[in-house]
Amino acid sequence: MAQNRGRAARQEVMDAPAMARTIARMAAEILERDGDGVMLVGIHTRGVPLADRLARSLEEVTGHKVSVGRLDITLYRDDVGPWRPAHQQPVLKRTVLPASIDDHVIYLVDDVLFTGRTVRAALDTLIDYGRPQAVRLAVLVDRGHRELPVAADVVGKNIATTRSEDVQVRLSEVDGEDGVWIGREVGNAG
Amino acid sequence: MKRLLIRNGRVVDPSQGLDQGMDILVEDGAIAAIGERLDARGRSQILDAAGLVVAPGFIDLHTHLCEPGLEHRETIESGCRAAVAGGFTAVCSMPDSNPVNDDPSVTSFIRKRAEQVGLARVYPVGAVSKGQAGEAMAEVGEMVAAGAVAVSDNPRPVRNALLFRRVLEYARSFDIPVAAHEEDLDLSDGGSMHEGRVSTRIGLAGIPTAAEDVMVARDILLAELTGGRLHLCHLSTSTALDLVRIGKRRGLALSCEVAAHQFVLTDEDLASAGYDPNWKANPPLRGSAEAEAIMQAIYDGTIDAIVSDHEPRHLDEKEADFADAPFGMIGLETAVPLAIDRLVHGKVIGLMQLVRLMSTRPAEVFGLPGGSLREGSPADLTVLDLRALRAVEPDSFRSKARNTPLAGRRLRGWPAATIVGGTIVWQAGKRPKN
């Protein structure tokens, strides 16, 4: 487990209650901006439960069912394949979209926005499924250091980091607890 | 007068029942004296054989020298270099050259070329049928007159039973054996390894033991019918050896040989080598039960000779997939150490019996000079170092070919020197002359 790793200095920047409040606020921003007809699409792995939580939050407010999908970007990544022999292929996960994405406003949901490469791959993936009316991006944490011209439309929290720092979002569905930590991994360039 | 004194060796000669420390004096290419503490009688070359075994020269009844016509695989010269480096003083050269040795002119060419080379003695084996095509009988008498010591269509079988009957009958007039490669080609059906559990597992088409057995049975019956001399080449199955036992009990003029690799290597070894065509031989490497049966037949005297079955292939020919590659593995430079390592050090037989199987009996079976150290015999000697432990190194082979599956295999018991006609033609650790 990450929190047991050697001499890592870790600092909690968001606890469980704060995360719940943040997600509720993000849901409100989405509602305010595009109404309740949006489709939330979580990016594997932690984007998926985040999209579910945002959907529940929206449903509590509006009383309407919100469409939720999940997206696996593995086949669109730019850091796998034969030209990068040092990698093992990541395990493929399923892409599930509840309906045609044509003419919908799609919110891509992910835990951390960092270089922007994941979002680039997610956009390429999504576009192969149809022609949405608009695609927006919702992230729990924006930690900066973009390598592509990508910006989030809805951000839970902006955190200033150095490149070598490690930002960990932990969600109970995946990790057994809620919270966000930053830490400097000794001997890991991240 | 040219003299050579071989001193202090352990002399093993089955023809006289000798196994003791003795000296051997050679004069003018023949054995002049054998006894304890011989005098050099004036100026003699001395070979100190202390710690070594001195035996009558080993004779290989089954070699393919490939010349004329197939010199990309082997030549008489390279084959003879390999022979003497492998401890053989004489080899019998199979007729599958190009043209086939089915004509006295080819027979005498081989003899003359071998004399020019002057290393090992070469005894040509003529073809049974013209072009080894299995139809018309070749000129057996003419070839014998030119120096052939046997006839054979090896590496092919003689499919036509009537032709085989006739050649067994006809060869009686010249008192030579007919040597047979025993394989029913219909039953082989294009197979490339032994048919059994291993071929089924690794998905190669197999050659059943029955392909050999039915032909051995046929030819033993024909030998009985005709009274001809039959020699069975490179047997590989337990049933074939049982059939030989029956034939010998009936008093037939019957002899047989096995290749040295046949009682050492098995189809399981082949499987673990990953479809390497250097493991492809005909007859194929059989299962361990057959290898055990061969060693039993060596022990009980059913088998007359251990041979190299030296079948050179050019690198390009073996650079193919297993099914496509030709059969054949070389053996001149590995047969003797394989036999010593497995049979003598493995305590299957004693040294005396090994020498009988590689020298005395081969000479008798094909009616060749040699095979004995009696005074007056040709001074062909094989000197062995039973304790030498070395790995097989194909890169140092004298043969032109490298198609052996034995690279890197460590064997105990190697030839130390080879003497032909009183001349040391090869000695371990010394560079060959010329």
Place this chain on the structure above:
Amino acid sequence: MPVEAAAALAAKDVVGIQRLSPGEIQLILNTAEELLEVARRPIKKVPALRGSTVINLFMEPSTRTRFSFEVAEKRLSADTLNFSASGSSVSKGETLFDTARNLMAMAPDFIIIRHPHSGAPHRLAEVVPASIVNAGDGINEHPTQALLDAFTMCQHFGGLEGLKVVIAGDIRHSRVARSNAFLLGKMGAEVRFVAPASLLPLDVEELGVIPFVRLEPALEGADVVMMLRIQLERQKKLNFPSMREYYDFFALTPERLALAAERAIVMHPGPMNRGVEIDSRVADGPRSVILEQVTNGVAIRMAILYLLAGGRSEAASDS
């Protein structure tokens, strides 16, 4: 107990089921399951192998397998080159290794090879750095076919363990039968081989199967009935008397299929000889999954290419 999937393929090649572990087989099956979805997208293409080159080296005629590989390669955005024996330098006597060295000069990442001789892909894998995928070698193996067959069985039965699988036909010449026997044996299924003994290899029990020389007793309780093509081109008129007689005694007819389990499915690797080893009423019947096999073949081949692309690793992923 389902087999746990391995993290990656250990070797750079897939030359045979014999060299795959149960965990690797499960990994390929799991990956194919996810890749099946690509075929249902409006745009049936993903960029995973963009920029990599695949050579389809077919030294023996093939339409289905070659097409299936080509579709798989194209759906993963690889560049494909086709090299077949007819009209090429192979027929001019070039050795397999010369051909391979020439092809390597084009720097392919993968070579898909079908070859008439057993062991050719294994030999090739030793001499070229590209990943070799065996698309059928002689009478030895056809690993992708066995994987797609297993995948199809998994779709119908949820797993392979304990399944009773009948494989009937020209077993002696069938690399499909052999690869299936290896795979199903590793995954815990029971395999029954059915053929007149003249079409069975010697010592067939070595493959871990139960041999039958008549079809009817083998069908009892079978969950899967896989009929193999009678390979007319490989027969020398010696192995059985006639097509008519083969049909009468060894073909899968509706009456014989009734002997199998009620849930049994019917498979065939194709191409079929209708009226020889299989009756059209069975081939086109409700229990036939023959066309599903074709669809699944693409997913399996995509999975293998995808996994091999990342399988040449020296270190674990740092992503």
